[in-house]
Amino acid sequence: MSDDLDRRLIVATQAGLPLVPRPYHALAEQLGVTAGEVMARMNAMLERGTIRRIGAVPNHYAIGYTANGMSVWDVPDERIDELGARIGALDFVTHAYHRPRALPDWPYNLFAMVHGGSREEVLTKVGLIRELLGADCRASDVLFSTKILKKTGLRIAG
Amino acid sequence: MRERPPAAELDAVDRRIVDxxxxxxxxCERPYAAAAESLGIAEEELLARLQSLLDRKVLTRFGPMFQIERMGGAFVLAALAVPEADWARVNDAVNAxxxxxxxxxxESDLNTPFNMWFVLATETREGIAEAVRKIEAATGLVVHPFPKxxxxxxEMKLAVRGEALS
Incomplete structure (x- = not known):
């Protein structure tokens, strides 16, 4: 669990880093601490993995990835870690997860996100995943996003 | 229903920034200056271009990406099967x-009933069950959580596709 200053830093930066020449100094002033303290906390959170990375979060559509397909697969539970690792290593897969099934409506336990410039390109890549899975694929589907309804990211109360 | 913004018009410098x-x-004290130097542009140009990329919604955010699990929180993917006639009401209720x-x-080729997919981010693990309960109460629908x-x-990064504007 993070302490209070970490939490206040998260609240202050979750919508973005200040776009001023000395952003960590601006945060320090806002939070009533020194810039050295802010930078030390940011570095510590990066080291612990509380901050995954600092940088730009692109809108996939705006940078040309106009098709995004969530491919979902029903594979044997005892094989999933080996298969998941191989699918995660494919360069066109941006996320890969083992998730629980929701039977009877949802038999799929392996999720792999595929981005591309068109549905056809995504489907071609999904075909490569299907080939890789071979007989371990018992059922599959691809869900294309047709609209971003919300994309704000994490928002904890200030 | 397909509704998408067109790919944004980015020049070569914008593309280098995004990539x-x-x-x-x-x-560090002047992080934008340091980043600008490695891109071969001035600090004030980088600040102005980042503001423009945010204004044009090419970037949804610029800053730290938190892994809330490391602070005791949780991110969970969840789905709803929303009847078409009730779409607008449920959309507003969930996004609120x-x-x-x-x-x-x-939408899927196999017509899966799960047509609304959202990510819950809460400060505590217990917060997920509470959020699921509140969304079910607000929508009258069953929320299906798919925790990882x-x-x-x-590899997380996506390079900008296509040709730069000159």
């Missing part, structure tokens, strides 16, 4: 929750 700054932004970090409409049991390693 190079998806991670590794420094923690601050715990809903992202929400996408999805395991994440497989992937």
């Amino acid at each position: 190079a700054l998806q991670g590794g932004f420094p923690v 929750f601050p715990e809903v970090a992202h929400n996408y409409r999805r 049991l395991k994440e497989y390693f992937v």
Whole structure:
């Protein structure tokens, strides 16, 4: 669990880093601490993995990835870690997860996100995943996003 | 229903910024100056271009990406099967929750009933069950959570596609 200053830093930066020449100094002033303290906390959170990375979060559509397909697969539970690792290593897969099934409506336990410039390109890549899975694929589907309804990211109360 | 913004018009410098700054932004006194130097542009140009990329919604955010699990919180993917006639009401109700970090409409070739997919982000693990309960109460629909049991390693960055504007 993070302490209070970490939490206040998260609240202050979750919508973005200040776009001023000395952003960590601006945060320090806002939070009533020194810039050295802010930078030390940011570095510590990066080291612990509380901050995954600092940088730009692109809108996939705006940078040309106009098709995004969530491919979902029903594979044997005892094989999933080996298969998941191989699918995660494919360069066109941006996320890969083992998730629980929701039977009877949802038999799929392996999720792999595929981005591309068109549905056809995504489907071609999904075909490569299907080939890789071979007989371990018992059922599959691809869900294309047709609209971003919300994309704000994490928002904890200030 | 397909509704998408067109790909944005980006010049070569914008593309370099988006490609190079998806991670590794420094923690130092003048981080924009340091990042600008490695891109071969001036600090004030980088600040102005980042503001423009945000204004044009090419970037949804510029800053730290938190892994809330490391602070005792949770991110959980969840789905709803929303009847078409009730779409607008359910969409407004779901998006009104601050715990809903992202929400996408999805359609599948096999016509899966799960057509609304959102990510819940809460400060505590217990917060997920509470958010699910509140969304079920607000929508009258059953929320299907799909917590990750395991994440497989992937390379996170997406390069800008296509040709730069000259």
